Amino acid sequence: METLKSALDFSDFPRLDLVVAGSLAILFLIFPVFPHSSFAMATMIQFLMFSLYGMGWNTIGGYGGQVDLGKAQYVGIGAYTTTVMLVRWDIPFWFSMPVGVCFAVLWSFVLGYPLFRLKGHYFAIATIATSLVLKDLFEVWDFVGAARGLEISPIKFPPPDFLRLIFKEDVYYYDVILGFFFVGILYMNWFRKSRLGFQLRAIKDNEEVARSLGINVHWAKIKTYAIATAFVSVVGSFHACYIKNIEPEDTMSLDISILIALMAMLGGAGSLWGPIIGAGILIPLKSYLKEWLGATAGLIGIDLILYALIIMVISAFEPRGIWGIVQKVRRRRQ
Amino acid sequence: MALLELERVTKNFGGLMANHEISFAVGKGELLGLIGPNGAGKTTLFNCISGAYPVTSGRIFFDGEDITALKAHEVARRGLARTFQVYVASGDLTVIENVMVGCFMHTRSRSRARAQAGEVLKDLGIHDLSTALLNELPVASQKRVSMATAIATQPRLLLLDEVAAGLNPGEIEEIMGSIRHVHEELGMTVMLIEHVMELVMKISHRVIVLDYGQKIAEGAPEAITRDPAVIKAYLGERYAREHGAV
Ligand SMILES: Nc1ncnc2c1ncn2[C@@H]1O[C@H](COP(=O)(O)OP(=O)(O)OP(=O)(O)O)[C@@H](O)[C@H]1O
Ligand SMILES: [Mg+2]
Numbered sequence: 233m234e235t236l237k238s239a240l241d242f243s244d245f246p247r248l249d250l251v252v253a254g255s256l257a258i259l260f261l262i263f264p265v266f267p268h269s270s271f272a273m274a275t276m277i278q279f280l281m282f283s284l285y286g287m288g289w290n291t292i293g294g295y296g297g298q299v300d301l302g303k304a305q306y307v308g309i310g311a312y313t314t315t316v317m318l319v320r321w322d323i324p325f326w327f328s329m330p331v332g333v334c335f336a337v338l339w340s341f342v343l344g345y346p347l348f349r350l351k352g353h354y355f356a357i358a359t360i361a362t363s364l365v366l367k368d369l370f371e372v373w374d375f376v377g378a379a380r381g382l383e384i385s386p387i388k389f390p391p392p393d394f395l396r397l398i399f400k401e402d403v404y405y406y407d408v409i410l411g412f413f414f415v416g417i418l419y420m421n422w423f424r425k426s427r428l429g430f431q432l433r434a435i436k437d438n439e440e441v442a443r444s445l446g447i448n449v450h451w452a453k454i455k456t457y458a459i460a461t462a463f464v465s466v467v468g469s470f471h472a473c474y475i476k477n478i479e480p481e482d483t484m485s486l487d488i489s490i491l492i493a494l495m496a497m498l499g500g501a502g503s504l505w506g507p508i509i510g511a512g513i514l515i516p517l518k519s520y521l522k523e524w525l526g527a528t529a530g531l532i533g534i535d536l537i538l539y540a541l542i543i544m545v546i547s548a549f550e551p552r553g554i555w556g557i558v559q560k561v562r563r564r565r566q
Numbered sequence: 567m568a569l570l571e572l573e574r575v576t577k578n579f580g581g582l583m584a585n586h587e588i589s590f591a592v593g594k595g596e597l598l599g600l601i602g603p604n605g606a607g608k609t610t611l612f613n614c615i616s617g618a619y620p621v622t623s624g625r626i627f628f629d630g631e632d633i634t635a636l637k638a639h640e641v642a643r644r645g646l647a648r649t650f651q652v653y654v655a656s657g658d659l660t661v662i663e664n665v666m667v668g669c670f671m672h673t674r675s676r677s678r679a680r681a682q683a684g685e686v687l688k689d690l691g692i693h694d695l696s697t698a699l700l701n702e703l704p705v706a707s708q709k710r711v712s713m714a715t716a717i718a719t720q721p722r723l724l725l726l727d728e729v730a731a732g733l734n735p736g737e738i739e740e741i742m743g744s745i746r747h748v749h750e751e752l753g754m755t756v757m758l759i760e761h762v763m764e765l766v767m768k769i770s771h772r773v774i775v776l777d778y779g780q781k782i783a784e785g786a787p788e789a790i791t792r793d794p795a796v797i798k799a800y801l802g803e804r805y806a807r808e809h810g811a812v
Contacts, residue, residue: 234675427670427679433658434667441712443638444616444648445719446671502658 239422246562253505260410264403271523273402277474279515280409281467286495286507287416288463292456293493294501295429297436298348302359303492305366306461308484309336310468312370315382315478324395329469336465337458344454360486367484381479384472397473405474412466420504423459432456433502464492487536491518494539497546500555509554514542567630569594569723569755570615570646575624577607577614577779584610586779587624592723597749598757599770599787603800606776608759609651612725616648617641629722643671647721649712651728651759657701661711662687664700668718686718689752690744706737710744717748724748726758730765738765745769763805767791775800 242250263276285303293300313332317323347358371379384398391400399405423429431452434442439449472478491514499510518535525534550556568591577585584607592598600608613619615626617638625634633641647668659667665683666676673679687693692710695703700711709729716724726745730738742765749756749769760766766773767787775783775790777799783790790796797806 234677238676425676427674427676430663430667430670430676430679433663437658438653440618440638441650441653441715442667443618444642444650445668445715446639446642447667448637448639 235422238425239418242421249505257414260413264406270402271519273406275516275519277402277406277409278519279511280406280413281471282491282495282511282515283508284409284412284416284467285464285492286499286511287420288460288467289492290420290460290496290501290503290507291423291432291463292453292460294496294503294506295424295436296432296453296456297502298453298457299352299356299493300359300457300460301356301486301489301493302361302363303460303464304484304486304488305363306336306340306464307468307471307488308366308370308480309339310465310470311472311478311483312376312382313465314469315384315472316376318384318389318396318473319382324393325397325469325473326395329466332469333462333465336461336468340458340461341454344457348450348453348457360489363484363489364486367480370480370484377479379480381477381482384476386476397470398476405470409467409470409474412470416463417504417508424504428452428456436502490539494542496553498542498553500553500558502552503555503559506553506555513554567594568592568627569596569629570757571627572615573625573627575611575614575626576622577610577619578622583779585614585621585776588776588779588781589624590774590781590784592755592757594722594755595753596755597745597769597771599766599773600757600759600776601761601763601766601773601790601800602776602782606800607779608776609727610779611776612648612727612759615641616646616725642719642721645720645722646725647716647719647723648725649709649716649727649729651731653708653712657699660697660699661692661703661714662696664711665714665718668715671719683714683718686714689747690714690717691740706733706741709733710741713741713744713748717752717754721754723755723757726756726760728759728761730760730762733762738762741765742769763801767809 289300289303292298310332313335314325314328317328317331343362347355350358370376376382386398389396389398391398392404397408431442431447434445434447435449435452442449471483495510495514496507497510498514499508500506521534546553570592572589574587574589575585576587588611602608610619614621617633617636617640621634625632627633628644628646633644662680662683665686666679669679669682684693687696690710690713692707692714695707695711700708703711713726713729730741733741745756745758746769748754758766770787772785773787773790774781775796782799783793783796791801791806791809797803
């Protein structure tokens with residue numbers, strides 16, 4: 233009960249934040265009613281997906297300060313679990329998605345235990361490595377289609393199918409992911425005020441002090457890593473039904489991992505709105521660049537150049553991202 | 567029975583013997599001072615007691631339980647809290663949030679943690695700092711916040727590492743008041759490392775002196791002030807003369 237109340241309680245934010253957030257929420261709700269291009273719709277869905285990825289990342293990476301650059305492997309676990317279960321045994325999304333979360337979380341415990349013995353850059357590099365190894369494994373694993381990947385045929389599962397999440401019109405996908413998005417925000421609003429949320433911030437501040445306050449630092453990190461993983465895996469499952477064609481190179485690439493982390497860092501790591509702001513800037517930018525430059529965008533790596541620039545600017549000027557700047561200005565005004 | 571008991575505790579860093587076969591006991595309700603020159607091994611001893619460092623040899627008992635092999639967070643949960651001599655805060659948390667982290671050791675509820683943290687801050691007279699960021703505060707206030715955070719875990723034994731270092735006489739009076747309050751009103755057993763002799767000699771029931779990792783003296787403040795070995799190693803002739811010991 234107190235949990236639910238805490239999740240719904242945004243009263244510690246200034247009125248301005250709530251007005252902006254509320255207006256945006258209404259805008260998102262009514263967006264499909266207005267005339268829109270399929271490009272705009274696709275961008276909105278991507279934006280919501282990446283906001284959720286970013287929220288998940290933000291638990292361990294933002295509040296906990298553990299720079300995790302290996303989230304793509306959990307996108308993959310979610311996406312593959314849902315696809316394999318659907319294609320091979322006709323098991324619908326709403327069942328395969330939680331199963332995917334279980335697999336992903338189990339895997340996150342297996343990795344988290346040794347990974348969190350590492351600190352700083354070593355941790356970041358190790359997360360990249362584990363993600364790449366899993367991707368390589370999937371590329372040679374025939375059961376999941378190896379490098380060709382797997383396809384969900386809309387002929388076999390005629391749309392609209394609400395159980396299997398197979399639709400022809402994107403608007404249904406939009407509605408589903410928007411639902412997840414709101415649930416995600418409520419969860420994160422609870423999380424940031426929870427005991428674990430506070431303990432993580434203490435860990436980020438100073439691990440030695442955190443330990444002296446009775447916090448099992450290693451276990452707190454592993455638990456939070458599992459939470460981040462669950463978020464990512466859910467969206468991964470959704471991604472599979474939405475894209476209907478997954479292969480290791482797309483779903484589990486390093487680009488995805490970096491984009492997830494970058495989103496939250498640009499918007500503001502360790503803040504509720506940060507990942508949403510980050511995704512709101514980066515996803516449209518990425519989409520437009522692709523639209524504008526066509527296939528050459530990927531070829532000349534312009535998005536990678538952009539990411540590198542953003543990372544440099546953030547680490548040089550404001551490690552707490554855009555939201556950090558807003559907070560600073562506000563504190564100065566007081 | 568003693569609340570804390572050390573049995574021949576030794577800590578080596580490579581070839582350096584930071585603590586050598588140190589034994590002593592702290593009784594319930596006692597206020598114990600730990601003094602000695604720079605590098606004598608005082609902070610290292612706190613680190614060993616609180617589980618931050620594994621000891622090289624020897625045993626440590628807390629309330630009768632052998633805590634030698636326990637991790638820092640396990641020791642903390644048994645009721646042993648400490649402050650840190652040097653404390654680097656990134657400044658993400660406000661003062662009250664810092665103290666709440668301590669309160670969260672005993673409760674999951676945020677509202678309860680917040681209420682308790684408010685009490686502790688009021689107790690130490692720094693309630694007005696609640697919403698300040700830790701790294702924006704002067705050293706004196708930071709020290710009191712770190713004391714408040716440790717107290718928030720409701721320890722039975724509180725280890726304070728140089729909470730009066732770098733403070734002016736007025737601030738020293740204030741922190742002395744806080745220590746007395748914690749000891750007398752909250753009933754905590756306190757052990758403090760301090761270079762500020764006015765403070766440590768005035769409020770300690772008993773003082774232990776370390777030098778080069780060894781315990782060279784133990785006794786009442788007046789006796790310690792007169793102890794030739796302590797004068798030679800640490801206090802100096804001038805201090806002894808001014809305090810009428812020689
Ligand atoms: N982690 C460590 N690794 C190696 N040597 C250490 C470590 N910590 C302390 N030492 C060494 O152990 C000795 C005792 O240090 P310690 O910090 O315990 O002294 P101290 O009595 O607290 O001194 P001060 O009054 O200056 O705080 C010093 O020589 C110090 O350099
Ligand atoms: Mg010291």
